[in-house]
Amino acid sequence: MSPAALTITEATVDFGAGPVLDQVSLDVAAGEFVCVVGASGSGKTTLLNAIAGLVELDGGTVAVDGRRVTGPGPDRAVVFQDDAVFPWLSVARNAAFGLETQGVGKAERRTRVTDVLATVGLTGSEERWPRELSGGMRKRVDLARALAVRPPVLLMDEPYGALDMLTKERLQADLDRIVSHEGMTVVFITHDLEEAVFLADRVIVLASHPGRVAAEIRVPFARPRDPELRLTPDFQAVRGEVLHHLQAVETTA
Ligand SMILES: Nc1ncnc2c1ncn2[C@@H]1O[C@H](COP(=O)(O)OP(=O)(O)OP(=O)(O)O)[C@@H](O)[C@H]1O
Ligand SMILES: [Mg+2]
Structure with missing residues (x-):
């Protein structure tokens, strides 16, 4: 398995009631871990399903290493919440x-x-x-x-949303270790900002109605990470930055 880059170019999805995703563009480098946060209904799952090839685009493209996605494929594996x-x-x-x-x-x-x-x-x-x-x-x-x-690309939609905090932290540390070691490209959706900052190289904030990329925050810590990182002021500062962007998006929505 060699790592793959993911390119989302002006992806638009409309189920009939106006666009859920409106020309969303996002480049994920080979081996990069990207977390997507955003309010409920902002289109996070729709974006993940579009990458997985489970939702058809009404505009734009998704490509893995330059190959256009037209449906599910062995180059992308999905882990859902349930x-x-x-x-x-x-x-x-x-x-x-x-x-x-x-x-x-x-x-x-x-x-x-x-x-x-x-x-x-x-x-x-x-x-x-x-x-x-x-x-x-x-x-x-x-x-x-x-x-x-x-799979060169791993797609995860709030996989640990229903777990208690300690189990969640253990699974996060394990996931970080595994995908860092394998050099996998990951797109991970979550509501939990601490989870996002602990796992990601970059956090994407999705704005609602229609879904679009409102902000992206780089997380400047080498992976894999020590769980204790969460307790440091530097970590909490990045978390604060993500929260700030999320609040800005929600008050203008
Ligand atoms: N298959 C579908 N048919 C019609 N509308 C849909 C469909 N899937 C999603 N939607 C609508 O698209 C919008 C975005 O939904 P989506 O599930 O992508 O949001 P989300 O950000 O994942 O929310 P949550 O955080 O609650 O999981 C919502 O308004 C939802 O009702
Ligand atoms: Mg969802």
Whole structure:
């Protein structure tokens, strides 16, 4: 897997009641981690689905390494807020699911599943059933399935929104370590500004009605990051900057 760049050029989406996204342009460099924040209804999920090829554009283009996106593809994996773990499959079979649909052979599947479960911290849970897992472990299974196909681009829509704070922080640190090590390109949607600043190289603030890029804030800390970074004045200053932009957008909306 080599890292891929993502280019969104004047993307417009209109479901019939006026544009939800209005000529949104965004370049994400290979290996870059971008977080998108914005009010509920500002079009974050629509943007992510457009990148995933799950929503059709009414204008503009999305391209991965210059190849135009026309639908879902193996170069982009998606993790949604509600976990997509199949209750009738074991942890290992869940993790292998994308590989099976791609026709990857049994021996290779087994190796990759072992590797990916180790990466997300689920070694020893291969034969467990989803009903036996905590919410955090289910998100790990979700991530394992997405990572198993080795997508150059990872798309995540509020994946940790429903988790308690400590579980969330653990999963954030693990995700940071994994994608930094793999050099993956990530677009991650969240409402949680601390999460955004901890994970991202750059935070995009989306304005509502119609959705457009209102601000972008660079996060100047090398990745992977120490969880303790959150306690530093420098971190809190960046968080304050993002909050300031978000408030400015909301008072003019
Ligand atoms: N399939 C659809 N058909 C019609 N309207 C839609 C569709 N999907 C989204 N919308 C509308 O587009 C707007 C943006 O929705 P979207 O889900 O992208 O927002 P969001 O920023 O992800 O919000 P949240 O933070 O609540 O998840 C909303 O007004 C929503 O009602
Ligand atoms: Mg959403």
